[in-house]
Amino acid sequence: MGSVLIVGGGIVGVSVAYHLSRRDGVSVTLFEKGDTLGGETTGKSSLGLRQYGTDETQVRMKRYGKRLYNEFMADSSDMRYEPTEVIHVATTEAGRETIKRTQAGEHPMGSPSECVEGSELRDVLVVPEIREESIESALYRPNGGYFRSPESLVHAFADRAAAAGATIATGTAITDITVRDGQVEGAIADGERHTGTVVCAAGPWNNAVAAMAGVEIPVRQQRLHLLELEPPEPLTRTLPKIRHVETGVTFRGRPNGRVLVYHAEPAEDPYAAADVVDPNDTPGVSESIKCSMLESVETVMPVLSGAEVVHEDVAHTSRTPDGNPIIGWTERPGFTIAALHSRGIQYAPAIGDIVTRQLIDDDPTGYYADVSIGRFDGYADSHGAR
Ligand SMILES: Cc1cc2nc3c(=O)[nH]c(=O)nc-3n(C[C@H](O)[C@H](O)[C@H](O)COP(=O)(O)OP(=O)(O)OC[C@H]3O[C@@H](n4cnc5c(N)ncnc54)[C@H](O)[C@@H]3O)c2cc1C
Incomplete structure (x- = not known):
């Protein structure tokens, strides 16, 4: 797979970093413009989990999340759930x-x-x-229920990702995405050029970051x-x-x-x-x-x-227009999106899994029909959904 550059160190970005870093042969770098991880939407969140959804995909994603959070908590992390x-x-x-x-x-x-x-x-x-x-x-x-602290939640993912070899760069904004012959080559951070597939997990900045790659998203x-x-x-x-x-x-x-x-x-x-x-x-x-x-x-x-x-x-x-998140490949090869319809605390674990399986295994995953950007009229992804 080579290198993956993740834009954003909120709950979604760190989950993507965690899931990717568990695979062999992938070099993972996460860029967060703030000085700390989880300092934006994630830090202001109510941090709640619920077991409801309006379709099976939503409930399955939430279940995946609960299972992973159980695993982290059993592994003596600082996470506390009420x-x-x-x-x-x-x-x-x-x-x-x-x-x-x-x-x-x-x-x-x-x-x-x-x-x-x-x-x-x-x-x-x-x-x-x-x-x-x-x-x-x-x-x-x-x-x-809800988690007590956003810091311990975000670090449960980020620390494990770093231990598995991922680079977590805080205080580092992505300012541009480089595209050659229609394909993303990499991104610019602090004036430095980095090569790799880009995963956009920039929360409310997703539209702006996607625009750097020439991609419009219905968010x-x-x-x-x-x-x-x-x-x-x-x-x-x-x-x-x-x-x-x-x-x-x-x-x-x-x-x-x-x-x-x-x-x-x-x-x-x-x-x-x-x-x-x-x-x-x-x-x-x-x-x-x-x-x-x-x-x-x-x-x-x-x-x-x-x-x-x-x-x-x-x-x-x-x-998003239909209330489900938009996850995965976009029309621009080399540019993957992870955008939400809120509920990011519950969906982030499954989002990390979906992005990893698409990028590493070329597997659209069973969630594909409900989360691909290609489900919306006028949007497509590089793997064919129109
Ligand atoms: C009051 C409130 C209550 C909520 N309650 C719940 C709840 O109970 N349960 C639930 O599941 N969800 C809840 N949510 C929603 C949930 O918190 C969000 O869906 C989730 O935190 C979004 O995470 P994110 O990683 O997508 O975005 P963010 O946490 O915003 O992270 C995106 C990161 O990207 C960084 N970034 C942006 N642009 C760049 C760039 N160019 N270069 C580098 N970094 C960049 C930002 O600095 C930011 O840190 C709530 C939200 C709020 C505000």
Whole structure:
């Protein structure tokens, strides 16, 4: 295979590095423009795993991820996982319909969820702080959880990759991709020319990096606003993950008693509602968005009114037209893409496996029909899907 150059040291890039470095005869170099790995979207993530999907591919990818994370944790890494429930709550009749549609769309390979009336919520869930009276109905998903720290997660992959011989270059941006006779030759980092196949795992910068190779991808970004709250009084437990379906505001407890809150505008078609954005151009969280996020949290959990906002941030999550990731060969030989429709913590392990099997074994993999860029009209990949 020769050399592979990976652009991006978020969860996706390090998983690709880990999987490739386990194969003989491959020289792997990962370039991360930031000074640390996982400092962008991955570092701001809620880091959650769930066992749901709208098709078999999604559930299978999540299962692959869980198995690998189990393996890492059994191997005495620093990773810590906290199980939790995930609850979607609706406070209107329209929200009740959204919840019914969400449950109806779940693939049967996922864990069973339960729809409950607001008045039944405390029969299935121990969170006394929830104001049951505000809630029309809820979707209760028992089988969730999250990792405590993005650093330990990213290093679980990166350290193993480095031990197997991969070079991990932080503080090093890819500034151009060199193409000769229609084929990628390599990339330029810090003015230096590197030769090899390029794997683009640049998160919200994927469009910009793909453009360096002359490749257009059907990926857009949605802005997410994040707040971290210090509750006025200690809560009775670490809060589960709660999503208010009408507003899209989602929150969950942190083991230190604080509450992470994030928000992306809910949309029937998230891709249509998103845009190609420059992630470097990031206005902060506006006062009006902050107020509406806090209002939504307080509707469900009045004890959080008066909570202090101790941190605020903005992130960008990627969106694809059909809600599945775009993984693998592109129309440009030598240029592979790993772009998401969010859920990167859950999908990154399987993405590393798919990219490795395509590049090393020339195996499209069983996921191909649902993840190849060639599934979209007007896009193709170098191995034939149109
Ligand atoms: C608030 C929030 C909650 C979330 N919750 C969940 C969840 O519960 N479960 C889940 O599965 N997913 C969740 N996600 C989504 C998940 O975090 C992302 O899908 C995932 O982190 C994306 O990883 P990535 O590696 O693609 O991107 P990133 O982590 O952004 O990594 C891309 C990296 O590429 C680097 N880069 C870009 N351009 C260049 C260049 N030219 N040269 C070198 N390096 C470059 C960047 O610096 C960056 O570090 C959440 C996201 C957010 C924001």
